[in-house]
Amino acid sequence: MxxxxxxxxxxxxxxxxxxxxxxxxxxxxxxxxxxxxxxxxxxxxxxxxxxxxxxxxxxxxxxxxxxxxxxxxxxxxxxxxxxxxxxxxxxxxxxxxxxxxxxxxxxxxxxxxxxxxxxxxxxxxxxxxxxxxxxxxxxxxxxxxxxxxxAAVPPVPGLADTKFLTTTELLDLEEVPEHLLILGGGYIGLEFGQMFRRFGSRITIVEHSGQVLEREDDDVCQVLQDALTAEGIEFIMNAEVHHVSQNAEGQFNLATSTRQGERRLHGSHLLVATGRxxxxxxxxxxxxxxxxxxxxxxxxxxxxxxxxxxxxxxxxxxxxxxxxxxxxxxxxxxxxxxxHQGPRRSAKQRPLPYCVFTDPALGRIGLSETQAKDQGIDYRVSVTPVKKISRAQQTGDDLGFWKMLVGPDDRIIGAAIIGPEAGEIMTIVQVAMAGGLQYQELAEMVIAHPVWAEGLNVAFKDIK
Structure with a gap:
């Protein structure tokens, strides 16, 4: 020893x-x-x-x-x-x-x-x-x-007796699943669902709530769900899985309850993405x-x-x-x-930027519209469809929108960017927020044409 x-x-x-x-x-x-x-x-x-x-x-x-x-x-x-x-x-x-x-x-x-x-x-x-x-x-x-x-494994009867996958195992899978069932419509379920759909799998996402990414604004969730549905991903919403089994051939069977009644799902693989x-x-x-x-x-x-x-x-x-x-x-x-000498640094007083790497992607910083309402914060909002941005018209990548929230002092308090380069645009907004810029400075800034960031000139024009 x-x-x-x-x-x-x-x-x-x-x-x-x-x-x-x-x-x-x-x-x-x-x-x-x-x-x-x-x-x-x-x-x-x-x-x-x-x-x-x-x-x-x-x-x-x-x-x-x-x-x-x-x-x-x-x-x-x-x-x-x-x-x-x-x-x-x-x-x-x-x-x-x-x-x-x-x-x-x-x-x-x-x-x-x-x-x-x-x-x-x-x-x-x-x-x-x-x-x-x-x-x-x-x-x-x-x-x-x-x-x-x-990975958290929900206490669904029968699940522990099957060879389900977490993201750790799925990352090493050297085959394209014929039909991948996914428990969970959070960002992990969406990213992996779209990934394997594009590899060629049939995808069914089972979510217990009424929307994907349940902490986001309704319009954000709807755009993402619609985009993935258009690629052929099936969503089973408001669903409770009450039994999972796997037969001798390895096929998974899920018994679920939905608002439309009982539904049985069958797939070749099962990913559990219900939290950590x-x-x-x-x-x-x-x-x-x-x-x-x-x-x-x-x-x-x-x-x-x-x-x-x-x-x-x-x-x-x-x-x-x-x-x-x-x-x-x-x-x-x-x-x-x-x-280091100087003021104490806090883990509670810091911005929370994050991205969901779907296509279209989501970049988020500051308050969502729902959070602003819940906290009683005065705000004004603009929602700019991506298709109005010059770069989108040239590339053909025109799904999504840019939502900007500003406070009574004309400073930005939050943004949700859905579309190409969402994380990069979100970071520009974050820098503006950190610098205390008023939204007019971005609306009037000279930005090179035709980069994606030029959309910042457009995104604040509708602020009243």
Whole structure:
């Protein structure tokens, strides 16, 4: 058994843990980083990086299939080589994991990487089971939990007895499913549904509520659902799945209740995309005195400290919106509060930009119209169809709209961008919001013609 002592113990090598390890090490602290699985956390291994890599292949296939709309004809059949698609993704992941590992140790002499499962045995003590035969006992002055989440599996009768897929397994599938059933109409279900539809699968999305992306404005959800329906994706809304089974040939059978009555669904594959659960079970948090909420997320203050002052939680494991960029900002919050002089930095007072990588894509920043109404905030709104933007008319990509909300002081308080380059346009709006610009400055700004951002000149003209 090896004995360690360190200034900082980081459990989990996600988007917050890795840069924090480097920052603390460069400040002269002795750091131990423990990882039980692949280096890089969820974003690198089964989140943003692999998903968007596969989405790029699906998008290219769609562009080929729809090239005739622009007068370009492809002679012969377009084939999807899924082993090659997956191999491209794996090559990128291997390179990223290797670069990350090398950047942590031995490059930083103050960082020690330990592979194994960590569990608290006391407030300052952590046991790490590295192999069946080898374990380590680590004593740390400060501990940072960055263990992330895993796919939540709903308690549907029969589901646990089937070989259903989560996104982790689906990313490695080297075949195109004949008929992919998806439980969940959130952004994960929509992205994977459109991806595999464009690879050639028949897709059925089963959602328990009345709309996809239930936290978004109704008009946003409707545009996205209509666009995916037009591509051949079937939506079963307001549906409750009360039994799942799988026959000897591997076919899935779902018994569902809808407002139109009972309906049975049959498919070759089943993806469960109904949310996430924190990776806190088995961490021994109770032995350290760390409090969690009813779902198992670690409760933290604005500095990301748990109720035990020297134990912090970073990334998805403390609940709230689960995005890579927020996890990385958690690192900034902890770094600045521990290492830098100046005002205290808060994890609660920050913007929340995010994107859904469907086609058309969705970029969101600030308040939605629904949120503004619920909070009693005065606002004015403009909704600009994408087809009114010059660039859309030239490219033929004209689905969606740009919705802008401004407050009584003429400053932007929120935006929902649905359409091409949605994330990039949303980021321009975010910069304007951060700079406190009034909407007239964007409406009158000289923007190069005919870039997509020129639509900002158009989007605010209808503000009253």
């Amino acid at each position: 090896s004995d360690y002592s360190c200034d900082a113990l980081i459990i989990g090598s996600g988007q917050a843990g890795n840069p924090l390890a480097k920052a603390l090490a460069e400040a002269g602290q002795k750091v131990i980083l423990v990882e039980a699985a692949q280096m890089g956390g969820s974003c690198l291994n089964y989140g943003c990086v692999p998903t968007k890599t596969l989405l790029a292949s699906a998008t290219r296939a769609h562009q080929v299939h729809t090239a005739a709309n622009l007068g370009v004809y492809v002679r012969g059949e377009v084939e999807i080589d899924m082993p090659t698609v997956v191999a491209r993704k794996e090559k990128l992941l291997a390179k990223s994991r290797r670069s990350l590992t090398e950047s942590l140790a031995p490059e930083h002499e103050n960082i020690t990487v330990v592979r194994g499962h960590a569990a608290f045995t006391g407030p300052y003590q952590v046991h790490v089971q590295e192999t069946k035969e080898r374990s380590s006992e680590i004593t740390a002055k400060q501990v940072f939990v960055n263990t992330g989440t895993h 659960k924190p990776n806190t079970e088995g961490l021994g948090l109770e032995l350290a005195g760390v409090k969690t909420d009813e779902q198992g997320y670690i409760e933290v203050n604005t500095r990301l400290q748990s109720n035990v002052d020297h134990i912090y939680a970073l990334g998805d494991v403390h609940g709230g919106p689960q995005f890579t960029h927020l996890s990385y900002d958690d690192y900034r919050v902890v770094r600045d509060n521990l290492l």
